[in-house]
Amino acid sequence: MNKKSIIKRIWSVLLIFLLVFSLVNVSVVSDTQAASTSLSKHGRLSVKGADLVDKNGKKFQLRGISTHGINWDVGEPYVNKAAFKTLRDKWGVNAVRLAMYTEEYNGYCTGGDKAKLRALVDNGVKYAKELGMYAIIDWHVLKEGNPNAHLNEAKDFFTIMAKKHKNDKNVIYEICNEPNGGASWSDIKSYAKQVIKTIRNYDKKAVIIVGTPTWSQLGSDGTSNEVADGPITGFKNIMYTLHFYAGEWSHNEYLPKKVEYARKKKLPIMVTEFGLSPASGDGDISTGNADKWFKLLDKYNISYFCWSLSNKNESASLLAPSTSKKSGWKNSDLSAAGKYIKKEYVKRKKKAGI
DSSP: OOOHHHHHHHHHHHHHHHHHHHHHHHHHHHHHHHHGGGHHHOSSSSSEEEEETTSSOOBBOOOEEEEOOOTTTGGGGGGSSHHHHHHIIOOOOOOOEEESSSSHHHHTTTTOOOHHHHHHHHHHHHHHHHOOEEEEEEEOOOTSSGGGHHHHHHHHHHHHHHHHTTTTOOOOEEEOOOOOOOOOHHHHHHHHHHHHHHHTTTTSSSSSOOOHHHHHHEEEEEEEEHHHHHHOOSSSSEEEEEEEEEOOOOHHHHHHHHHHHHHHOOOOOEEEEESSSSSSSOOOOOOHHHHHHHHHHHHHTEEEEEEESSSOSSSOSSSSSTTOOSSOGGGBOHHHHHHHHHHHHHHHHHHHOO
16 A cells, blocks of 8 residues: 555544544534533522522522422423423523422332432433533422421432532522421421531532422411521521412412512522412413513512423423423423413523523
């Protein structure tokens, strides 16, 4: 083989290498979009006064979607990277909430496969991280009412999670979804302080969100404000949940005033769950009330997560019951609530810039 042939072969090999490298690089960039993702731009989040802020101390707002319970078939199938990528690229979503029930439907504390459920949470965090999105690990207290019912299990779970995810800048911990059934703020504070200490043994910086009385409505009734009047002290980067459903009369009547009061008291709030339906998850949706809520949340830089990424046959679901796709949804695959949320989130992403 002459010298010219050898040189040609070398150049051919180099060109093939460069082509393969460029294809791989394009694939990676298409997933993470490098510096254009929320996570790469804003980094680890923290709490400053009443606000969620980014790595530069600037106010930041999460536009999130919550899964349904990942411990059953209306939630688990949607914990996949393609689904999260669809939400990011087509809906303007920058965060996901991984809702893991503690009791219902073979929940974590009532016969569920603990290892499998932890793996689902870990995968959800990983997919979100790879896509430059934030992720809430949600200990979804509901049926038991008082979170102290599973205090030891919660401490064990969050020990495992905090050890594993302490270096993941996209992780937020939600330690008790919706305390209810007479669980007082005193009960919740006692639980929260112990679980917060457990997390802080390993993860010193992540934002931790504490549930509030009466299904996370900041107080024991429509006009009480014991959370804003007596927040947890001694810890940094703590926020408190407010949940609302736009189709529920009492939520629209009482909760906006609670938001105003909480902000006056400098209480940091995150809406880790809201829906367009009544609180039951079914019934007529109200986009008009949702419009009002969005204006209020935007006014105060309050982050929000819509319930739920599911095709369950109820009006709060964002996918139509007939939809079998687990990602890549077209508008025809969405419920009425899903079409509204997609439109509103895209609009807000354009306004925010990312």
